Amino acid sequence: MKAIELIGVSKVYPQATGGRAALDDVSLAVEQGASLGLIGESGSGKTTIAKILLGLEPASGGEVVIAGHRIDGRPRGRRARIEHARRIQIVFQDPYLSLNPRLAVGDAIERTLRLHSVERSGARRRALELLAQVGLGEREADALPGMLSGGQRQRAAIARALAVGPRVLILDEAVAALDVSVQAQVLNLFNDLREAEGLSYLFITHNLAVVQYVTDDAVVLRQGRVVEHGPTRELLARPTSPYTVELLDSIPRGIPRRRHDPVVAPAAALTESTSS
Amino acid sequence: MAGLSMPSSLAAASTGLRRRPRRNVSFDLSIGVLIAFAVAAIAAPLLAPHDPYSVDLGLTNAPPGTPGHPLGTDGSGRDLLSRLLFGARTSVIGPTIAITVSVVIGVTMGAAAAWCGGWIDAVLTRITDFLFAFPGLLAAVFAVALFGPGIVAPAVGIAIAYSPVIARLTRSVVLGEQQKLYVVADRTMGFSGARTLVTTVLPNIAPIIVSQCIVSFGYALVDLAALSFLGLGVQAPEADWGLMLNESLPSLLLGAWWVMAFPAACLVLVVVAINTVGEGLLDRRGKKRKR
Ligand SMILES: Nc1ncnc2c1ncn2[C@@H]1O[C@H](COP(=O)(O)OP(=O)(O)OP(=O)(O)O)[C@@H](O)[C@H]1O
Ligand SMILES: [Mg+2]
Numbered sequence: 186m187k188a189i190e191l192i193g194v195s196k197v198y199p200q201a202t203g204g205r206a207a208l209d210d211v212s213l214a215v216e217q218g219a220s221l222g223l224i225g226e227s228g229s230g231k232t233t234i235a236k237i238l239l240g241l242e243p244a245s246g247g248e249v250v251i252a253g254h255r256i257d258g259r260p261r262g263r264r265a266r267i268e269h270a271r272r273i274q275i276v277f278q279d280p281y282l283s284l285n286p287r288l289a290v291g292d293a294i295e296r297t298l299r300l301h302s303v304e305r306s307g308a309r310r311r312a313l314e315l316l317a318q319v320g321l322g323e324r325e326a327d328a329l330p331g332m333l334s335g336g337q338r339q340r341a342a343i344a345r346a347l348a349v350g351p352r353v354l355i356l357d358e359a360v361a362a363l364d365v366s367v368q369a370q371v372l373n374l375f376n377d378l379r380e381a382e383g384l385s386y387l388f389i390t391h392n393l394a395v396v397q398y399v400t401d402d403a404v405v406l407r408q409g410r411v412v413e414h415g416p417t418r419e420l421l422a423r424p425t426s427p428y429t430v431e432l433l434d435s436i437p438r439g440i441p442r443r444r445h446d447p448v449v450a451p452a453a454a455l456t457e458s459t460s461s
Numbered sequence: 462m463a464g465l466s467m468p469s470s471l472a473a474a475s476t477g478l479r480r481r482p483r484r485n486v487s488f489d490l491s492i493g494v495l496i497a498f499a500v501a502a503i504a505a506p507l508l509a510p511h512d513p514y515s516v517d518l519g520l521t522n523a524p525p526g527t528p529g530h531p532l533g534t535d536g537s538g539r540d541l542l543s544r545l546l547f548g549a550r551t552s553v554i555g556p557t558i559a560i561t562v563s564v565v566i567g568v569t570m571g572a573a574a575a576w577c578g579g580w581i582d583a584v585l586t587r588i589t590d591f592l593f594a595f596p597g598l599l600a601a602v603f604a605v606a607l608f609g610p611g612i613v614a615p616a617v618g619i620a621i622a623y624s625p626v627i628a629r630l631t632r633s634v635v636l637g638e639q640q641k642l643y644v645v646a647d648r649t650m651g652f653s654g655a656r657t658l659v660t661t662v663l664p665n666i667a668p669i670i671v672s673q674c675i676v677s678f679g680y681a682l683v684d685l686a687a688l689s690f691l692g693l694g695v696q697a698p699e700a701d702w703g704l705m706l707n708e709s710l711p712s713l714l715l716g717a718w719w720v721m722a723f724p725a726a727c728l729v730l731v732v733v734a735i736n737t738v739g740e741g742l743l744d745r746r747g748k749k750r751k752r
Binding site: 195266269279286301342346 | 641
């Protein structure tokens with residue numbers, strides 16, 4: 186059974202100008218325990234795929250299956266909601282917006298744990314375990330998100346997603362907002378978790394170094410259509426579609442870089458990432 | 462970037478300035494005024510030199526400075542200072558009821574409209590527009606006509622007339638809040654819509670709603686005082702600023718202007734202070750939200 190399967194999925198947003206399709210006949214699959222990279226320029230439909238998988242948006246056509254269950258828009262009823270949440274979770278790009286500013290990180294995780302029927306007494310202990318797993322201690326657990334760094338917040342968001350106990354994790358530009366050295370740490374964390382928890386990943390990113398580092402296969406999306414699909418290594422080495430070639434050329438290769446950073450000389454970037 | 466280089470101390474000073482806007486004097490002054498009135502209201506029995514109800518027909522319309530009556534007496538010889546102090550209590554009961562009721566109605570309507578969307582939003586927005594057309598005083602007069610004068614009936618009338626302001630504000634801030642990733646995250650983690658709304662959205666928008674309530678409180682105070690002045694609100698012999706204004710008319714004809722001036726001054730001072738504080742808070746929240 187596949188972790189995720191999209192078969193001929195299309196999506197037209199009701200408010201879309203001129204009825205333009207955000208997704209058009211997209212088919213892709215992620216095997217159990219595998220990691221699929223999703224690459225494409227801005228507006229190509231990457232986040233739309235995530236929203237459909239999460240049940241935040243219904244697909245306009247086609248079939249979406251997660252671990253054998255068909256997904257069609259928001260799950261109805263408490264039981265369906267809980268079960269769906271356990272199938273798939275997401276870590277968003279911006280850790281500054283994904284955590285409730287009024288809730289201590291540990292409390293946010295406890296609240297999620299209790300929703301997923303962990304006893305009140307055990308929830309605190311489990312929350313601390315989850316935070317420890319992503320490299321955060323008790324001090325961070327009692328901190329409001331505003332008191333933490335971007336990297337710490339992103340780890341907290343990962344711990345919160347893991348609290349649900351999902352089989353699949355979507356990472357939508359999950360390291361793009363982080364510092365170079367922190368990016369490397371978080372990517373290593375993803376690789377570790379994959380082994381430890383048997384998670385499957387859908388890894389949405391602009392960053393080819395990231396794709397290379399954490400995915401087995403990759404899909405290239407353009408204007409809502411799949412233009413290329415194959416093992417990451419081959420796809421990056423010998424792209425067949427002209428669009429992929431163009432895309433690869435337009436994205437700087439090499440060390441992961443913070444989005445708005447000035448260009449760093451490769452040598453400097455290297456020492457920065459290895460010294461961490 | 463070279464053009465932007467400036468002495469680091471200067472740079473630090475300018476960012477420091479930007480981070481902490483200059484303190485607003487009238488805002489601080491208003492807070493002081495409100496605290497003073499709150500203390501006066503709470504400690505009225507201790508501070509009042511006389512029983513606010515004790516009539517002395519031998520000493521009516523005594524001017525300020527009369528021994529034992531620092532602010533003078535009214536047309537029935539009752540001590541003005543004592544009545545003002547106790548009046549501070551009565552005068553806030555009505556607005557408190559009014560604002561509490563209008564928050565319950567307004568937040569429920571606004572949040573439901575934003576959260577549910579679709580036809581529920583359309584219907585609730587129509588109702589809000591309809592209520593908007595109702596002047597507060599008119600609604601209060603209707604309520605008095607139906608249920609008789611007193612504190613509660615006018616306050617409820619005012620509450621219904623004020624609720625659309627709160628409903629509209631709530632609707633717009635909830636719509637903004639809905640887009641926030643941490644709200645979306647609640648849903649993806651399996652929380653129900655209702656639970657997300659109550660435990661994540663409402664606590665995050667509470668400060669701006671409270672700021673609006675403070676502003677509305679000032680208006681309610683004036684409207685309810687006006688009703689008391691017209692004899693439709695608080696009834697004699699209660700000590701209430703609006704009612705004191707009403708009762709001061711005969712004294713005014715006899716030249717005892719202070720009987721009217723003191724309650725009027727208290728009312729104006731408190732309302733202006735409340736408005737300054739409320740608008741100031743709304744401004745700050747507004748700025749924060751836009752960032
Ligand atoms: N709620 C919406 N209503 C209407 N159109 C939308 C909506 N969300 C996205 N779109 C449109 O759908 C298309 C795909 O958007 P999507 O967010 O999936 O792109 P993306 O690949 O995630 O881009 P980015 O890399 O910038 O995040 C875009 O043209 C976008 O304008
Ligand atoms: Mg996106």
